[in-house]
Amino acid sequence: MTTPRRVFIKTYGCQMNVYDSERMMDVLRPAGFAPADAPESADLIILNTCHIREKAAEKVYSELGRLRMLKDEREKSGRKTAIAVAGCVAQAEGEAIIARAPVVDFVFGPQSAAELPGLVARLDAGERGMVATDFPADDKFDALGEKSAPAPQVPVTAFLAVQEGCDKFCSFCVVPYTRGAEYSRPAERILREARLLAEKGAREITLLGQNVNAWHGEGTDGRTWTLARLLEALAEIDGLARLRFTTSHPNDMEDDLIAAFGRNDKLMPYLHLPVQSGSDAILKAMNRKHTAADYLRLVEKIRKAREDIALSGDFIVGFPGESEEDFAATMRLVEEADYAQAYSFKYSPRPGTPAAEHADQVAEEVKTARLARLQALLSRQQEDFNARFSGKVMDILLEKPGRYPGQLVGRSPWLQAVHVDAQGRRIGGIVTVRVEKTGKNSLSAHIMDKEAAQG
Numbered sequence: 157m158t159t160p161r162r163v164f165i166k167t168y169g170c171q172m173n174v175y176d177s178e179r180m181m182d183v184l185r186p187a188g189f190a191p192a193d194a195p196e197s198a199d200l201i202i203l204n205t206c207h208i209r210e211k212a213a214e215k216v217y218s219e220l221g222r223l224r225m226l227k228d229e230r231e232k233s234g235r236k237t238a239i240a241v242a243g244c245v246a247q248a249e250g251e252a253i254i255a256r257a258p259v260v261d262f263v264f265g266p267q268s269a270a271e272l273p274g275l276v277a278r279l280d281a282g283e284r285g286m287v288a289t290d291f292p293a294d295d296k297f298d299a300l301g302e303k304s305a306p307a308p309q310v311p312v313t314a315f316l317a318v319q320e321g322c323d324k325f326c327s328f329c330v331v332p333y334t335r336g337a338e339y340s341r342p343a344e345r346i347l348r349e350a351r352l353l354a355e356k357g358a359r360e361i362t363l364l365g366q367n368v369n370a371w372h373g374e375g376t377d378g379r380t381w382t383l384a385r386l387l388e389a390l391a392e393i394d395g396l397a398r399l400r401f402t403t404s405h406p407n408d409m410e411d412d413l414i415a416a417f418g419r420n421d422k423l424m425p426y427l428h429l430p431v432q433s434g435s436d437a438i439l440k441a442m443n444r445k446h447t448a449a450d451y452l453r454l455v456e457k458i459r460k461a462r463e464d465i466a467l468s469g470d471f472i473v474g475f476p477g478e479s480e481e482d483f484a485a486t487m488r489l490v491e492e493a494d495y496a497q498a499y500s501f502k503y504s505p506r507p508g509t510p511a512a513e514h515a516d517q518v519a520e521e522v523k524t525a526r527l528a529r530l531q532a533l534l535s536r537q538q539e540d541f542n543a544r545f546s547g548k549v550m551d552i553l554l555e556k557p558g559r560y561p562g563q564l565v566g567r568s569p570w571l572q573a574v575h576v577d578a579q580g581r582r583i584g585g586i587v588t589v590r591v592e593k594t595g596k597n598s599l600s601a602h603i604m605d606k607e608a609a610q611g
């Protein structure tokens with residue numbers, strides 16, 4: 157038996173990248189690779205990059221500088237190391253990466269993960285500097301094949317990509333350029349992968365997509381299904397107790413999906429629904445195609461379907477042209493929408509996006525001050541949201557070990573982390589707890605005697 161070569165995949169950014177990294181591992185296993193614990197012991201290092209944060213490309217280049225030293229070190233002891241750059245920076249920068257960082261052996265974009273074994277074979281044959289960033293005619297999920305590799309451990313909470321790409325073209329975002337046009341996977345393949353995940357121990361599945369609620373595809377009955385219909389079919393899978401989906405665009409929040417929050421018992425009451433700004437002028441400049449009032453009406457409708465929904469959002473402060481009045485409108489929207497949790501960032505220009513060309517960029521110190529005010533408000537809302545659960549009884553899914561012996565961390569239906577003393581309980585179990593303490597980032601609870609019926 158030949159010793160497997162080792163691969164280390166460093167993943168940056170969103171859950172879609174985490175999912176893509178897992179799929180890279182899936183296609184590399186049959187090609188004779190096993191995962192490495194650290195870059196130092198890897199024959200192949202892949203940086204699966206993200207383009208969403210400021211200076212993303214620069215950060216990749218500095219990481220490549222560190223890897224060059226590691227590669228030199230390993231070479232001194234006769235061990236070869238191949239280095240590849242994948243993900244959205246790879247897609248955006250392409251050949252420029254090879255030109256600027258000759259340590260890189262090959263580059264491939266998010267749509268080209270299926271080509272990985274071929275790229276490795278070409279490398280083994282002595283070729284270097286390959287760039288695979290075309291958008292293939294076939295969809296990447298098909299090209300990656302079934303998730304049938306020898307059972308790697310599946311976490312109790314698993315991710316499943318159902319949709320990729322985006323046609324919305326928000327003026328600040330690179331996704332339509334790096335991930336391509338909106339594409340939905342057929343229901344049958346999703347259901348097959350979900351069954352496989354459930355068989356391997358997943359109790360909760362989060363459906364992933366850059367615009368997940370735009371998902372629509374051929375159903376197993378030959379009709380076109382919506383995401384709500386897909387969630388219904390997923391709810392029937394044995395062993396699966398919980399379903400979630402992320403990330404949604406307000407304009408694709410159809411009535412049947414809203415109703416699913418009240419109807420589908422397995423769909424958890426948590427919704428990540430980015431709005432980005434509360435100012436109509438800024439929303440227009442962002443090309444969001446909805447107003448602040450549209451968003452608030454939508455939130456009201458969702459709360460009618462599921463009163464206790466935990467609302468999450470994304471905010472960009474200091475978008476080009478944002479005035480003090482525009483920012484005040486964002487603060488008003490946040491007050492009104494009342495978030496359980498949210499992500500907020502200072503605007504930073506992404507090369508190639510329309511907003512990057514705007515002349516009226518907001519001064520850095522203004523952005524910093526506004527972000528601090530927004531985050532203070534969001535933080536208070538998060539703390540208040542959690543405080544409402546004090547003394548409440550809820551079911552939690554035990555997800556991972558806690559910091560102390562005997563402690564486990566579970567997830568509430570509202571996605572809060574819940575610490576429990578769980579002697580004798582197993583990860584993957586769903587237990588009923590009473591909340592004892594609440595904080596901004598987590599809850600502590602004790603397990604009640606009764607085992608939860610859920611799932």
Ligand code: SF4
Nearest residue numbers: 322324325326329331
């Ligand atoms: S909807 Fe989301 S992924 Fe699509 S362009 Fe806008 S921010 Fe980017």
